Amino acid sequence: MEKEKRRYSGQSFEDRQSDRRERLIHAALVVAGRFGLEGASVAAICAEAELTARYFYESFPNREAIFVEAYRLAQAELLGRMGEVAGRKAPVESALAGFFSALNANPGLARVFLLDLDDHGPAMRAASEEGAAKLAKAFVPAGGHPLLLAGILGAIVDIAKRWIASGFTTPVEEVVAIALPFTRVTSAPSKATRKAR
Amino acid sequence: MEKEKRRYSGQSFEDRQSDRRERLIHAALVVAGRFGLEGASVAAICAEAELTARYFYESFPNREAIFVEAYRLAQAELLGRMGEVAGRKAPVESALAGFFSALNANPGLARVFLLDLDDHGPAMRAASEEGAAKLAKAFVPAGGHPLLLAGILGAIVDIAKRWIASGFTTPVEEVVAIALPFTRVTSAPSKATRKAR
DNA sequence: ATAATGTGATATTCTAGATTGTCAGATTGT
DNA sequence: ACAATCTGACAATCTAGAATATCACATTAT
Secondary structure (H helix, E strand, O other): OOOOOOOEOOEOHHHHHHHHHHHHHHHHHHHHHHHHHHHOOHHHHHHHHOOOHHHHHHHOOOHHHHHHHHHHHHHHHHHHHHHHHOOOOOHHHHHHHHHHHHHHHOHHHHHHHHOOOOOOOHHHHHHHHHHHHHHHHHHOOOOOOHHHHHHHHHHHHHHHHHHHHOOOOOOHHHHHHHHHHHHOOOOOOOOOOOOOO | OOOOOOOEOOEOHHHHHHHHHHHHHHHHHHHHHHHHHHHOOHHHHHHHHOOOHHHHHHHOOOHHHHHHHHHHHHHHHHHHHHHHHOOOOOHHHHHHHHHHHHHHHOHHHHHHHHOOOOOOOHHHHHHHHHHHHHHHHHHOOOOOOHHHHHHHHHHHHHHHHHHHHOOOOOOHHHHHHHHHHHHOOOOOOOOOOOOOO
């Protein structure tokens, strides 16, 4: 009773299917970048991909599944660009520069990667925490108290958010200069902190 | 054609109505603290307040409206506690101490105030940005580049989030000690940054 | 040529939750 | 007493969007 998988428009079934799948993931990233995950309805994603809901459910069991894939794609692009810039300057500084310029180059990606990460199911939460961990490793190779790491990463991410919200006024170099000191923050020695300088 | 407003259970109409309104707002804060704004359905809020939907729409035109009120209430409680602790120590340090201990004392409040702030309508966004501004003023009285402020506030907020997520392990004093250095961060002088110490 | 399979459009089903409306019984003013 | 108002429980309506199913037509293998 196996259905016969025919060749169609010159492509095998597997080729067609994976093409559709990729088109959907890219479309999801585009739509989510434009309207947020909330606005990335199955219908909107399919329209962007020029496919219909049937093909959506051919490749994904539900909406959250494609969110995870879109997030992974965004993460890969982002880390890829961060890797490209690396080499010159100090590693942390170049990671920051790569991060911010990647966001500047693709704001939609930024939206998916930084905003809208709440309340989209357990799989998305897991995926985004994993992404945060990778970022943290790039910015703070050393490690330290988890709360300190959270603070450093939070500072960088929120700088990015405000930068995005302001429409990328402020050149990248300046943003890097503002963000860099946060990566050097270290736990305070409890008392005597020099008041004057 | 004016309906007559009777006295009932010893209270005037206005008293009963504003009692119901307050009960609903408190209930909204409780429910949202427990299940998040997403889970704070009208039905759930009414159940918690031991009222019915009719009274909900007597006091609020829609769901977002009560979210804004609940948020304002959370903000007031938080800032109130921060004010109480003030006086001893440096102002910024005491603000931090008040902030973290308030969150510790009322995790539900923390959830409403820090988490779940995305995608709940324009009024909520406005209210939360206003709240963020007030916090920022408490932590960074001086001011500076908006991106720098965003970084400082982001660091503190994300430290709080992680602290909450970890179940308030780590004593308040230590959290304050970790957060404090972030409030002293200043823009880097572009180049020469001392490597050794 | 024709039967099986692929495709796009569209219709249908399902669900959750907001919002509105109805009703019987309780409480109050006169 | 009794009519008007208040109250709680519950039903009805509306909407949005996910997930599934159906249709007519296109393409392919034999």
